[in-house]
Amino acid sequence: MLTEGLKKRVGAAFVGHRGRLFEALGGNARLHEWLRANQPFPSFADRFQLYEYIQSEVLKGQPIDYLEFGVSRGVSFLRWAEINSHQESRLFGFDTFEGLPEPWVSVSAVAPTGAYSTKGVVPETGDHRVQFVIGLFNATLRPFLEHFQPRSRLVIHNDSDLFSSTLYMLVTLDPILVPGSILIFDEFANPMHEWRAFSDYVAAFGRSFRVLGASGAYYTQVALEVTA
Numbered sequence: 315m316l317t318e319g320l321k322k323r324v325g326a327a328f329v330g331h332r333g334r335l336f337e338a339l340g341g342n343a344r345l346h347e348w349l350r351a352n353q354p355f356p357s358f359a360d361r362f363q364l365y366e367y368i369q370s371e372v373l374k375g376q377p378i379d380y381l382e383f384g385v386s387r388g389v390s391f392l393r394w395a396e397i398n399s400h401q402e403s404r405l406f407g408f409d410t411f412e413g414l415p416e417p418w419v420s421v422s423a424v425a426p427t428g429a430y431s432t433k434g435v436v437p438e439t440g441d442h443r444v445q446f447v448i449g450l451f452n453a454t455l456r457p458f459l460e461h462f463q464p465r466s467r468l469v470i471h472n473d474s475d476l477f478s479s480t481l482y483m484l485v486t487l488d489p490i491l492v493p494g495s496i497l498i499f500d501e502f503a504n505p506m507h508e509w510r511a512f513s514d515y516v517a518a519f520g521r522s523f524r525v526l527g528a529s530g531a532y533y534t535q536v537a538l539e540v541t542a
């Protein structure tokens with residue numbers, strides 16, 4: 315038999331889950347509408363193919379200022395350092411290296427606080443163009459921007475997963491996101507996190523983008539160019 319306390323807890327969990335489900339369904343519908351309106355664009359089987367395409371067809375060997383938000387062990391970060399070998403490129407990796415600052419909650423999955431932690435260890439690289447900016451985005455990004463003068467085309471790569479981290483990054487970078495800047499989202503299709511942060515940012519700041527390409531089974535990763 316359920317006690318009153320247990321009934322309340324089960325009820326609250328059900329309502330919370332149902333709320334997330336409705337939020338995800340609404341976000342998903344808006345995402346698809348937006349993607350349909352932004353067709354056509356090339357689509358690739360995996361994210362590394364998307365990076366290669368951006369490098370060869372969009373950047374065409376230019377130097378870049380690459381800022382990655384959410385580096386962890388550096389799988390995507392080190393790949394970009396490898397594929398853009400221009401000696402004038404600069405690569406900045408932002409992370410606490412202590413994992414997600416809050417739980418990542420989606421409809422059918424949860425990643426706990428601390429997921430993807432490397433226990434403070436930064437990826438090993440001898441590349442002199444690389445710098446890691448260690449700490450929470452909301453502690454490091456504004457001080458970083460006080461000294462950062464973009465000198466090449468910006469490539470911003472968001473793999474921070476969370477709504478809060480993505481929204482903070484977009485809003486804070488807004489002044490330097492000039493037309494031509496490239497944004498890559500690693501979990502674009504998640505209607506409760508990166509997509510939600512992107513669409514809220516676009517609505518609030520009135521920016522425009524075009525889709526350069528996507529990858530993954532369900533537009534998981536998307537690369538965009540700022541047009542206005």
Ligand SMILES: C[S@@+](CC[C@H](N)C(=O)[O-])C[C@H]1O[C@@H](n2cnc3c(N)ncnc32)[C@H](O)[C@@H]1O
Nearest residue numbers: 384385386389390409410413450451473474479
């Ligand atoms: C999915 S992992 C990144 C994976 C990595 N790009 C790769 O390809 O291996 C997400 C990372 O985002 C970082 N992160 C998320 N929100 C953050 C925030 N607000 N400040 C600093 N780091 C954050 C976490 O520490 C975690 O390492």
